[in-house]
Amino acid sequence: xxxxxxxxxxxxxxxxxxxxxxxxxxxxxxxxxxxxxxxxxxxxxxxxxxxxxxxxxxxxxxxxxxxxxxxxxxxxxxxxxxxxxxxxxxxxxxxxxxxxxxxxxxxxxxxxxxxxxxxxxxxxxxxxxxxxxxxx
Numbered sequence: 330x331x332x333x334x335x336x337x338x339x340x341x342x343x344x345x346x347x348x349x350x351x352x353x354x355x356x357x358x359x360x361x362x363x364x365x366x367x368x369x370x371x372x373x374x375x376x377x378x379x380x381x382x383x384x385x386x387x388x389x390x391x392x393x394x395x396x397x398x399x400x401x402x403x404x405x406x407x408x409x410x411x412x413x414x415x416x417x418x419x420x421x422x423x424x425x426x427x428x429x430x431x432x433x434x435x436x437x438x439x440x441x442x443x444x445x446x447x448x449x450x451x452x453x454x455x456x457x458x459x460x461x462x463x464x465x
Contacts, residue, residue, distance in 0.1 A: 426460035
């Protein structure tokens with residue numbers, strides 16, 4: 330569902346910020362790349378490949394978050410204070426929750442298995458609810 334829901338979140342915040350269609354499309358493309366490489370990390374059987382794909386996906390996410398702050402932040406900067414405030418709140422929800430996802434994968438059963446499947450499932454459920462419903 331991440332290939333459907335996260336681009337919609339980025340589209341929403343991009344349109345709200347007044348970002349160009351080119352910038353929104355670039356961010357959505359980077360988001361899709363991040364998700365597909367994250368999926369690759371989960372599907373790989375060889376541990377080195379698994380962590381290589383996780384690293385690539387995490388680096389893509391860091392670029393995505395930087396782009397969200399820098400480019401979309403610049404696009405919204407000339408807006409009225411209420412719009413800027415709302416944008417900042419929505420952006421911060423994305424920043425905080427999305428930074429936890431790669432850590433959750435890393436400590437979960439697909440990564441280092443520091444938590445069991447039930448704890449991992451609960452963590453991702455709380456993250457999804459916070460990131461998606463909280464944003465909405």
